[in-house]
Amino acid sequence: MNLSYQHANPATGGGSYLLRFTDATLDRTPCLLVDSGVGVDLDSLLADDEYLAAVLLTHAHLDHYASLADSLRDGAPVYTAEATANVLENVLTEGEKNYEIGATDSVADAIEPLDDWETIVPEVEVAPVPAGHTPGAAGFVVRFHDGSRANHLLFTGDFTMRRAAGYRGFQSDLPVDIDALFVNVSTTDDFEETLTDSLFTLFERSQAGSRTVVTASALTAVHYAYLLGYLGEEVGESVPVTLAGQAAKLYADFGYDVPNVEAVPVFESPDELLERGTVTFAGPEVPTEGSARRLFKTIEDDSSATLVQLTAGATNPVETASCTVYDYEIVNHPSMSVIDDVVSALNPIHVVAGHGPRRALRNFRGRYDERFVWASDDDREQTLYENGRWSPPPWLSDTAVQSIRAQDWQTNGARLGDLVADGERQLPEIVRADDPDLQAEGVGVERLDDRFGASEATAPSATADGANSPDGTAVAASSADGATAAERATGDESGTHAATESETGAAARAGSDAAAESGTGADAATGGEETSGEETGGDGSLLGESVAADHDAVQDSERFRRAVLGRLDALSSDETGESVRARVVDGGEDVTLLRLLDDADLDHGDEVTVVLSDDE
Numbered sequence: 246m247n248l249s250y251q252h253a254n255p256a257t258g259g260g261s262y263l264l265r266f267t268d269a270t271l272d273r274t275p276c277l278l279v280d281s282g283v284g285v286d287l288d289s290l291l292a293d294d295e296y297l298a299a300v301l302l303t304h305a306h307l308d309h310y311a312s313l314a315d316s317l318r319d320g321a322p323v324y325t326a327e328a329t330a331n332v333l334e335n336v337l338t339e340g341e342k343n344y345e346i347g348a349t350d351s352v353a354d355a356i357e358p359l360d361d362w363e364t365i366v367p368e369v370e371v372a373p374v375p376a377g378h379t380p381g382a383a384g385f386v387v388r389f390h391d392g393s394r395a396n397h398l399l400f401t402g403d404f405t406m407r408r409a410a411g412y413r414g415f416q417s418d419l420p421v422d423i424d425a426l427f428v429n430v431s432t433t434d435d436f437e438e439t440l441t442d443s444l445f446t447l448f449e450r451s452q453a454g455s456r457t458v459v460t461a462s463a464l465t466a467v468h469y470a471y472l473l474g475y476l477g478e479e480v481g482e483s484v485p486v487t488l489a490g491q492a493a494k495l496y497a498d499f500g501y502d503v504p505n506v507e508a509v510p511v512f513e514s515p516d517e518l519l520e521r522g523t524v525t526f527a528g529p530e531v532p533t534e535g536s537a538r539r540l541f542k543t544i545e546d547d548s549s550a551t552l553v554q555l556t557a558g559a560t561n562p563v564e565t566a567s568c569t570v571y572d573y574e575i576v577n578h579p580s581m582s583v584i585d586d587v588v589s590a591l592n593p594i595h596v597v598a599g600h601g602p603r604r605a606l607r608n609f610r611g612r613y614d615e616r617f618v619w620a621s622d623d624d625r626e627q628t629l630y631e632n633g634r635w636s637p638p639p640w641l642s643d644t645a646v647q648s649i650r651a652q653d654w655q656t657n658g659a660r661l662g663d664l665v666a667d668g669e670r671q672l673p674e675i676v677r678a679d680d681p682d683l684q685a686e687g688v689g690v691e692r693l694d695d696r697f698g699a700s701e702a703t704a705p706s707a708t709a710d711g712a713n714s715p716d717g718t719a720v721a722a723s724s725a726d727g728a729t730a731a732e733r734a735t736g737d738e739s740g741t742h743a744a745t746e747s748e749t750g751a752a753a754r755a756g757s758d759a760a761a762e763s764g765t766g767a768d769a770a771t772g773g774e775e776t777s778g779e780e781t782g783g784d785g786s787l788l789g790e791s792v793a794a795d796h797d798a799v800q801d802s803e804r805f806r807r808a809v810l811g812r813l814d815a816l817s818s819d820e821t822g823e824s825v826r827a828r829v830v831d832g833g834e835d836v837t838l839l840r841l842l843d844d845a846d847l848d849h850g851d852e853v854t855v856v857l858s859d860d861e
Contacts, residue, residue, distance in 0.1 A: 246368060246391050248398075248630040250427075252599060255622045257284030258308050260429060260600035262400070265295065265626070266369055266389060275366040277301065278316060279385065279400050279427070285312040290624075297321040299365045300355075303402030304382035305329050305336045305464065307344065313337075314347030317355055326373045326675045327358035328381025328412065332498040339463070339491050343529075360674065362388070375675050377405035377414030378577050379464050380471075380499060383675055384415060386423075391633055399591065400427045403600070405579050407437075407687045410471040410501075411677040414685070417590035420670035422657070425629055426593040430601035430609060433578040441689035443555065443573040444472060447524050448697050450551045451484045453838065455569070456519045456544050459526045460537040461555035465575060466492035466526035467499065469555070472688060473524065474503035475681040479690060480698045487518050489527040490536035499677075512536075515543040519550075530556045532563060544568050581608075588613060594635050594653050595619065615652040617641070827855075 246268050253261035264277040275298035276291060287297065297318050302325040303309055313323065314337075325333065333356055337349035357363075362372045368390040373383040387398040404415040447469075450457045461469065470486045477483035486506045488496050493508035512518055518525045518540065525540060531554060532541035544550035546567045554562040554572040562572035579587075588596055598609040598620040609620040617637050619627060628636045637646040683690050827839040839855065847853070 246389060246630075247628065247632070248389060249626050249628045250597065251290065251626045252621070252624050253278065253287075253290060254282055254284040254312075255624050258282045258600060259606075259622065260309060260403070261285050262427060262597075262599070263287075263290055264387070264398075266366065268368075275369070277365060277369070277371075277387065278321075279303070280309040280402065281311070281313040281316040282308045283311045285316055287316050287318065298369075299324055299371070301325070301371060301385045301400070302329065302333075303376065303384065303400070304379050305333055306379065306403070306462075307340060307346075309402070310337070310340075310352075311344065311346055314349050314352050317351050321355065322357045323352060323355045324357055324359040324363060324371060324373075324385075326381050326383040327360055328499060328675060328677070329383065330356050330358040331500075332381070332495045335491065335494045335498055336463070343534075361672075372672050373675055374399075374419065374672050375413035375415060376402050377407050377409050377412070378403045380410040380412050380467060380677075381675065382409065382412070386419070386421065386672060388421075391630075396424050396630065397421050398425045398427065399423045399593075401429055401587070403429050403431070403578065405436075405577055405687075406583055407577070408678070408682060408685045409577065410468045410499075410686075411681060412675065413673065413678070415587070416673050417587045419591070419672065421672070423591045423593045424635065425595035425597065426588065426591055427597045427599065428584060428587065429578075430584060430598045430605050431576075431578045432581050432584065432601070432605065433576045434580050436575070436577055437687040437689065439573055439575060440472075440687055441692060443553065443571075443575065444469075444476065444688060445693060445696070446553060446571055447473060448476070448482070448484055448693065450553075450569075451522050451524055452482070452697070452840065454521045454549075454840070456521055456547065456550040457524045457553060458519070458532070458537070458540045458544055458551070459524055459553045459555060460530055460532045460541070461492075461526060461528060461575075462530055462557070463491040463495045463528050465530075465555055466528065467496050467501070470496065470506045470526060471501065471503050471681075472683065472686060474506045475683060476688065476690070476693060478504050479683060480694045482697045485520070485523040487523055487525040489518055489525060489540065491528055492526050515540045519543060530554060530562075531560045541566075588616070592656060594649075594657070595629055615649060615656075617649060 246266055249265045249267070251263045251265075252259055253263045260280050261282045262279045264279070265274050266277070267274050272294070274292075274295045276295050277298055278285070278287070278300045280303055281300060291297065297316070299321050300313065300316065300323045302313070302323055304325075310333075317323070334353050337346070337352055340346050341349050359371070359373050362370050364370050370388045372386050372388075374386060376382040376384045382402060382404070384399060384401045384404060387400070388395050389398075390396075399419070401415060406414045406416075408414050447457065447459065459466070459469065466488055470488055470492075473484050473486050483505045486503075488506065488508045489512060490510060493510040496506070496508045497510070509518060527536035527540050529535055529537055532538045532552070541552055541563070544552065548567050548569075550568040552563065552566060552568055552570050554570075555575045556562055556572060557576055558574045563570060564572075593616065595617045596609070596613055596619070598606055598618070603622055606620045606622055609618055612618060612620075617635070619638060621627075627638070630636060637649070641649075823845070825841055825843040825845050827841050829837065829839065841847070
């Protein structure tokens with residue numbers, strides 16, 4: 246048996262591949278399509294003596310299924326992991342409303358969930374493996390026999406080593422030898438930082454009593470709902486989450502039951518989903534249509550509300566509104582070093598790079614001296630295996646080929662294939678873990694627990710670890726440049742969060758009336774002008790006095806925030822007042838909000854004096 250591959254859509258994503266298994270004893274050549282993304286045209290790819298034996302679908306993102314309906318023919322099944330199969334009907338139905346993806350009824354009829362080895366044609370089998378990236382995503386191992394030997398290809402699809410909403414990440418310690426690795430090379434270096442920044446913002450806006458709308462793809466919304474629900478359990482400060490529309494349907498299809506998460510697939514009035522302190526998810530990524538648009542229009546002119554956009558980077562987010570506006574680019578791919586580690590661990594003779602920008606593909610040419618590297622961005626058919634031997638790229642010199650073969654021989658021997666009976670080696674299963682592991686998801690749990698943990702209000706460690714200013718004085722709630730502590734702690738300094746003018750000015754325009762409304766009725770709001778002019782800290786320093794820009798606490802946003810909170814935790818009464826605890830809440834430029842943590846007999850409009858104590 247001979248094997249060749251062809252990029253099926255190099256000009257429109259490059260994540261789809263067509264495999265041909267040629268056997269001189271067969272009248273027609275069976276072909277296998279891995280993903281059917283944008284621009285795949287099998288009419289132009291398949292010859293008269295070729296037919297489609299099966300399609301392998303790695304996950305339910307548009308750039309991997311966009312042409313699936315048009316690709317189906319010859320009675321070919323669509324194999325995918327069970328989790329993806331469960332959501333695919335709703336995904337395709339919604340996709341058909343918004344994109345030109347063909348008639349999807351045929352796809353629904355062809356879907357076959359796969360959790361173990363399946364024979365495609367005689368001598369060719371496939372099996373799924375976990376891929377991370379998104380809930381239920383899969384890679385695929387393709388095994389083909391040549392005589393008594395079995396050879397293995399591995400398609401990673403979009404992958405990460407991280408978990409995705411409880412589903413396992415990609416595992417490189419597979420129980421079979423991989424001869425050819427087809428690896429998607431789109432990379433992201435700062436995903437975990439951006440993920441944690443965005444979760445930090447959502448926690449903070451919830452605790453501020455804001456009505457928060459999050460616009461995201463349905464799969465991303467489900468992923469975030471999982472993280473927020475279990476984060477609330479872990480830090481002891483729950484965040485109510487509502488999933489609306491398509492996200493709610495997929496949440497049910499996956500079978501999730503996450504604490505503090507409610508799924509509402511159909512709603513009459515947006516107001517019923519937008520309670521203060523609740524984080525409400527809807528799609529699409531930018532609120533220009535669908536449920537996202539309806540919810541955004543409801544909060545657009547509410548200066549105490551928040552819009553958070555989680556995008557994949559290919560859209561233009563909303564930048565201005567009366568509400569506070571954030572956007573985060575959430576692209577869950579591995580770093581380049583992770584790809585290098587995977588290649589090293591799997592140790593294939595062939596590495597086929599795809600589904601990445603042209604510059605990324607160029608970086609792979611010659612990247613691994615001891616392997617045959619294919620990093621083209623064209624649709625030429627390339628032979629990988631012929632006459633019982635793995636074939637080199639035609640552009641390599643004889644000297645280079647001999648050198649690579651010699652190095653591979655030293656490590657792997659002759660690569661004659663495995664003498665393995667079917668089913669002897671069990672591949673890792675695509676299952677959702679019973680116990681959530683947020684660190685394995687890439688979340689900076691320690692940072693969130695330090696800031697939002699339930700023990701924070703009474704923990705003296707908030708000041709015992711050096712969060713106080715060097716001279717022992719109380720640290721003011723505003724920094725030298727006028728940004729509030731909340732603004733500095735939500736990721737502005739990292740550059741991953743695009744803040745607009747509305748983010749820094751909306752709450753200030755709302756004034757103390759809107760600030761009072763954003764809480765539970767027991768919140769005290771103080772404008773920056775009032776505190777800087779009249780109130781004093783426990784050491785006699787002005788409460789609103791600016792801290793020098795080079796102050797240690799200002800330079801470290803977490804320490805700055807904790808210093809303020811440490812003072813508020815020890816909030817003392819004046820001679821005639823009572824002592825209560827409070828939390829600093831982001832109110833926008835020149836506005837500091839204090840959310841009371843204890844019961845207090847206060848009414849809207851009441852004036853209070855805030856004292857920041859030096860006591861440990």
